Amino acid sequence: MRAHEAGAIHGEYGHSPSWLRPPVDVNDLLPQLWARTVRRGDDGYLQVGGVSVAALAEEFGTPAYIVDEADFRHRLAEFRDAFAEAFGPGSGQVYYAGKAFLCKAVARWVAEAGVNLDVCTEGELAVALAAGFPAERLTFHGNNKSGAELAAALRAGVGRIVLDSFDEIDRLTGLARDTGSTPDVLIRTKVGVEAHTHEYIATAHEDQKFGMSLPSAAEAARRVIGDGVLRLRGLHSHIGSQIFDTTAFEVAARRVIGLHQRIQAEHDVTLPQLCLGGGFGMAYTTQDDPASPAALAGELRKIVDHECAALGIPVPVISVEPGRAICGPSTFTLYRVGTVKPVDLDGGRVRSYVSVDGGMSDNLRTALYDASYSATLASRTSDAAPVLARIVGKHCESGDIVVKDEFLPADVTPGDLVAVPGTGAYCRSMASNYNHVPRPPVIAVADGRARVVVRRESVDDLLRLDVG
Template identity: 55%
Template sequence: MSAAGTRADDGAATALGAPWSTGVTRDADGTLRVAGVDVHALAAEHGTPAYVLDEADLRARARAYREAFGAAAAAAGTTADVYYAGKAFLSRAVARWVHAEGLGVDTASGGELAVALAAGVPGAHVGLHGNNKSDAELHAALDAGVGRIIVDSLVEVDRLADLVAARRADGRETPAAPVMVRVTTGVHAGGHEFISTAHEDQKFGLSLAAGPDGGDSPALTALLRVVARPELHLLGLHSHIGSQILDSSGFAVAAQKVLALRADLAARTGVVVEEVDLGGGYGIAYLPGEEAIDPVRVADEVVRAVADAARALGTDLPRLSIEPGRAIVGPAGLTLYRVGTVKPVRLDDGRVRTYVSVDGGMSDNIRPALYGAAYHAEVVGRASDAEPVLARVVGKHCESGDIVVHEVQLPGDVRAGDLLAVPATGAYGRSMSSNYNLLTRPPVVAVRDGASRVLVRRETVDDLLALDVSAD
């Protein structure tokens, strides 16, 4: 569907299409509804700003990836698991939703791990990432029996093995830790350089390039070290090449490199790695007219790339796993704001830009300030026949870089009190939010079948003061 939308079957509302969630429609009077709940009702009950999640949309996207990769893997003669990226947004409800749809949960901290476990996700269906895991986080993972610990350095291989050994020495029954080794393939993909995670000059993973002494690569050295430690079970190889990826060609190159490493290890030791995880970071539509990566297409292309690489190397096809990232939760969310100050500003080139200030800002969506990320916005509580004007949606923080939407066309009569919505904020809005200027963070509200409920409540000033233990 185009951004202009299509008329619903009953003629009463227009479905907007990407970048909005599938449950978003617009009434004849201009009012937006999310899964049947109009934005006026959402604002009245939950206030603004508020993160709004379309539950059915999120679940459908999770199923789409599970089914697409399951079918593609089965056709190739293997299996595939899909992991939800907890870092994009995680709450107990969301963890339960994705687990119910057949996904595992990928965590990157002790906090994310605790939320997934509190939601009832079995440890075996959880993974733990991180380039600098603490001993406490590793102990928590071992206590929970997580299904995979993705080691990120040579130091971590030994630390984890030593922790297992120490637990056993203390009489704690601890099986060998299931380990995946994160490999840096040198493949660059995705959007901003800060979210491209497989080039050499960055903190993640172990390089495939020769070591400093010209010998084995750090990646192969780590694998040999894991194999040599009985406290560890080598489950697989992990690669992640970036985020907001809209072209799957990078995965083919990464697959060739990772499977070549797998074959090298087998030739050296006889150990055949069971599983290969090619990460994900699949891109979504943020602006009208953009297209998200298609689950069926990317599944077919990624699985074919792995199968081709295995065939060329003469090795068996591994079990696969992937992590779609923002592609599941990102499109399912929007942020609802209330407009405050509206200020036309004449630019040096003679144009006029209308600054539209809302009651949130960089504290609830840091990505435009951090990455220059582009978003869309619309007035959603009424219709307007006014000519559109060049606008910039900004927040209420004491920063000139406090920008929510850099450039968008809004009705020329946009005014204080209007409801304004920014789509595709389900990923990284709440999870990267802050209390800058001591603003309280917005609630996360789920909507489904004409009803809403709070998943994460709005913070209050009392919450802020409760953390302040300063003496009088």
């Protein structure tokens, strides 16, 4: 379906305009918003990987996260190839950011694609190891990694640990001494760049929890090098998420490469690695125009080459950490409509409140970030006139909104299926059991077959944890 005009006005994070223009055809599917194999069949039902959503709803129920496996694998390969081409094999490394969405099947897809993996908790590490992911291809992140988490990373032989504070340096140094290990580490810096994104997901300005300022990072390098227990391999910079403007990356790269050069000169060492983080954006609405992986890699190569040449240092091995840009577009959430309620607005207009069988427990982002999404009627086509709709959930919160503003056919009725694209990133990862609602399953579809990769929770699952 055509994305709502609100997207063209306020982007992902903003406020709904006072007036919206309906699309030409509410049955349209805009390719930039949907996974590669999503089509509308002759019977009006959406299809993914050759399977109708009617069959998916019948077999697996709703709500459900539906992953286009071919699309996911394609995006992994796109990033892998783009950075290998731009920086050279082995010199442009891609780490999939598991926080966006991780399960054992995804970890295996990442491994099979020859892409590395980034984890940030002991739980994510456990999932990766359970899937057989090679520990040496893992990076371990986090701003408050516990002693138990760091010990687990050392036992597993994690390839890189990103240090986020002086406390963590002390903690890891003590564990490494006790175990006789010498882990490779990066120091996470905050470079004072404020990315043009939502406040909660901008991560490089000074007044936030991640990383160390440039002077603190320099002192951290002195401690690590002076102790000689941890092996300092380089620096890490991540400026935020859902970013489209490469200007912020240019400023960040200039500052972190400058620190990289100063540390090398001061300590007469070589830092062979530099991670520029991720945060690459994806299209949730027609306002969003993400760059291709090839374009991103090419621009970052130009930036790095320029800064390194200006300082007279060789280009280190560059790594990036895309998550959302890979998993986000590959997935849509399938809901069933339960109630439809027209509400009078100012000026004689009407908004249709379409309640579905999920909500903020399976997609918190709208309530948390004021994020925008699109939607389509998935179980049929319609010749009815479009009406302004708000897709809402079943939870006891007025802010339980899945899609703020969208045009749907006026004849949407209970029992219809609705699909919301672009829900692969952070929706399942942030899912909750609010109101004791079990979390939906994740269904992977490819080549005419569908399979459960994360099963639906049951009420029995909820009660099993309640031991009171």
